[in-house]
Amino acid sequence: MPWSLPLLLLLGSPLSLGMEDPDFPHLGESSQPPPRACPWRCSCPRADTVDCAGLDLQLFPHNITRAAQHLSLQNNRLQELPYNELSRLRDLRTLNLHNNLLSSEGLPDEAFESLTELQHIYVANNKLSVAPQFLPRSVRVVDLAANQVMEIFPLTFGEKPALRSVYLHNNQLANAGLPPDAFRGSEAVATLSLSSNRLRYLPPSLPPSLERLHLQNNLISKVPRGALSRQTHLRELYLQHNQLTDGGLDNTTFSKLHSLEYLDLSHNQLASVPTGLPRSLAILHLGRNRIRQVHGERLHGAAGLRYLLLQHNQLGTAGLPAGALRPLRRLHTLHLYGNGLARVPPMLPRRLRALVLPHNRVAVLGARDLAATPRLTELNLAYNLLASARVHRRAFRRLRALRSLDLAGNQLTQLPSGLPGSLHSLRLQRNQLRALEPEQLAGLAQLRELSLAHNRLRVGDIGPGAWHELQALQVLDLSHNELSFVPPDLPEALEELHLQGNRISHIGPEAFLTTPRLRALFLRANRLHLTSISAEAFLGLPHLRVVDTADNPEPVLVRLPPKATRAPRVGGS
Template identity: 85%
Template sequence: MRLSLLLLLLLPPGPPVAPGMEDPTFPHPGESSQPPPRACPWRCSCPRDDTVDCAGLDLQLFPDNITRAARHLSLQNNQLQELPYNELSRLRGLRTLNLHNNLISSEGLPDEAFESLTQLQHIYVAHNKLSAAPQFLPRSLRVADLAANQVAEVFPLTFGEKPALRSVYLHNNQLSNAGLPPDAFRGSNAIATLSLSSNRLSYLPPSLPASLERLHLQNNLISKVPRGALSRQTQLRELYLQHNLLTDSGLDAATFSKLHSLEYLDLSHNRLASVPAGLPRTLVVLHLGRNHIRQVEAARLRGAKGLRYLLLQHNPLGASGLPARALRPLRGLHTLHLYGNGLDRVPLALPRCLRALVMPHNHVAVLGARDLAATPGLTELNLAYNRLASAHVHHRAFHRLRALRSLDLAGNQLTRLPTGLPAALHTLRLQHNRLRTLEPQLLAGLEQLRELSLAHNRLRVGDIAPGTWHELQALQVLDLSHNELSFVPPDLPEALEELHLQGNRIGSVGPEAFLGTPRLRALFLRANRLHMTSISAEAFLGLPHLRVVDTADNLEQVLVRLPSTVPHRPRRGPEPRGT
């Protein structure tokens, strides 16, 4: 032992070791003998050995020390303008590359940028400044997102010859038909989702993948679907063509007839004058709103026997726009939207299974005894903003609607409540009419009613007969705003939680005003005639759940002491609900 120590002391010293060149096999004094931790780019995080997250750091340069073990690299929300080939080429094992929301241009993206990334499955380059798509993307790709760039050109091998590719997102670019080659998707036979919306396409692109299940083409300039353009898409389930320039001549009887899996078709905001022919029987939702359709022909709907939702709002459908039995072939129809047409009657012979009839902003002036008799299963009826007067609503108009939950008659010319309201109602809207009286017998039996809107009428407290609220045991929301009430109506329903009284003539609130409404949570007294001393201090003592009292815009600033004893200042801000 002493001999060994003596020999070490006699040996000449070796050359000095430069800083940073220490022998890695020997730890420094006080350090562990374990290998040093894996390097992670400065300011980035590496939660796993295969993940590098450099998102949202305002980086202007591509990080230069990313481990080759990285499989998932996130660089979104930075200031990158280019991708250096030499850095990307090292990362041959990458499976996910996220470059969303940078400043990368086509000049900053070399043609060979991705050729070494032979295992890449997901690439996200949305919200950059690409003027052309990359010429070559890896064959291994499954998801490619190039949305929200300035892409005007796609190349055959951008998305072609990618057997695993499932989703392609190219929406919000500048693609015209000239920039999308006929063989753009050749050899990519698994694409299920293709988004080409918000581009400059003038006709439906040919040679689309036969594997498509969802095709987004909305917000383009499409005026024509060429014959056979959709003949191979037998798996297509959703087709979005809204906000284009389609006319009847741009479609033919075979345009949709071979789409044997189609469930959702949106043709709204086009220039169609009639319902398209050849609709498949698998169709569930047909959206034809905002077109030029004047009449619905039964023959055009006969094939779509599975249709459940038909939307025809904002068309020029007039008095003869929906002839009797035009919709009778649609035996399973659930919802019919006719908002904003020119219909003067409820359509006759509606499908018996109809559950929702939505036709506000028409010209309906009469509601006869049998107009709704064919649809006893209705749960929602909206006839708001028509021309209904009380004298022309038959007393048995709602007699058969025993399942009705929601009835909207707002914006008509009613002077009294309709008779025979269904007992199952949960919501009744009668705002913006000409109601002058409330009679108990017309609300009798509405024990399930939860919301009642009577805003913007001509009601006075003296015109509300005693016992009016007696049977409304479930009522939680009552809107009496913008009437002619001079004080809080008495005997309000006990279950009431929200009471709107804004825009009346209320000058005082007595100590017993809310004695019968212990569950009240929100009270709106805005824009009345209240003074500082108008509200009794005892008015709110029995309201332990009260949290909102709006007394703004009265004659004077009114302070209210809530049950918690914290002074409440007048609420400011937007006009509350019901105004």
């Protein structure tokens, strides 16, 4: 998350190094230069840094050199900062007090007055109830996250020309605790995090220089008119997990944000797509709202949109009228997971690459339902109501670029006809498949993963030569079917074979003759006994590394070939 950036930078900075005080008196050997002092138990290997982190300190360490520029005191038990000790460190540039027990009473207002070089201050995970009233003008990054802050003062962040990042998330700030001039004179602030507070409306007078604004997990029900009119540099706006309704936004709320690329309005109470969306917008997240219908005219301004997420709304049969998304000519991905759509929406943008429609009520797939999106590379129709009789034999004819097709959790009794030869992944688990014929898999020479788990397949239902054209298949999942033995003539390229949860009671010496590249074999929860597996079964599998035979009626004896004797065996004996 964006607010973790300062901590990451801090860990990579010189704060873990140390220094000593040249003024500290040296005992003995007066002819030698006096050694630099370092507080007890701290580390000071460098001349400008003192690292006292994670020492369970309860008192501010003495003997810190006045030349220190970087001081690390995080992960201790400090309850207060002595003014006299801190004020003499006039060259200090970085002060890390993260994860202590500091209260506002233990952090006096004058503590930072003399630190005129201070640039980075980290006081996250403490017990502050109010922000420091005065911070030096030199400060660039201030992290006060995860405290109990209820009030900010005008000069906490105001009149700070170098200030770039402010982190106030996970506090108790209400709108009354933020003065209207909180950022006056601070015209360089790019990142502001106010998430997980108690704000009820968007704070006014935010810095016009903002590029990232985090307001998620508040109580915001309204964005006052003009509240974002000056933020023309804003690129990311996070408003998810609030209480926004259509009445809390107007057609000018986002219209001035000419640089906005990411807008997250998920987990609110919106009944429609907001108006006035900027052309620069690339990602719009509207999941978990109450949207019943998408009106095309509201999307005309967002012609540059690439990702539209509408999962878990209330889109029904008429939720996406024909052509509603046509203005989005650059749309790459459309997420419609968990709605009530009965058909694939008609007239989708032609450049669409990913259509994600699981957990809807799609029961029919016609010959032309997908004709408008010939560039699709990913199609997810899992957990709908598709039956084989209602999937047209030419439904996938135009999808010549399709690489991933997910039809899991439907009511299919046979594989659909005319699957694209471009497929790399085909998921058909949790259907009602009873047969597998060679012509159904014909042309799938590029298929690498095939999941047929949780169906009703028996070995006799798999036609001879069914695997013949799957020369690239590496992962085959036949688990939880009704197989009584390992299917013959499996693809030579196979590396991972799932057969768990079947009825297999015997594995003969020729079971894996056609799969010399097999690396992982799963035989868990079958009907295998102590001597069910032939001693020669694995001799031609030099790459085999995992054999799972757990949860069978008896422990199963697994003999791996010599080259694989050091490989792990799961559930074998």
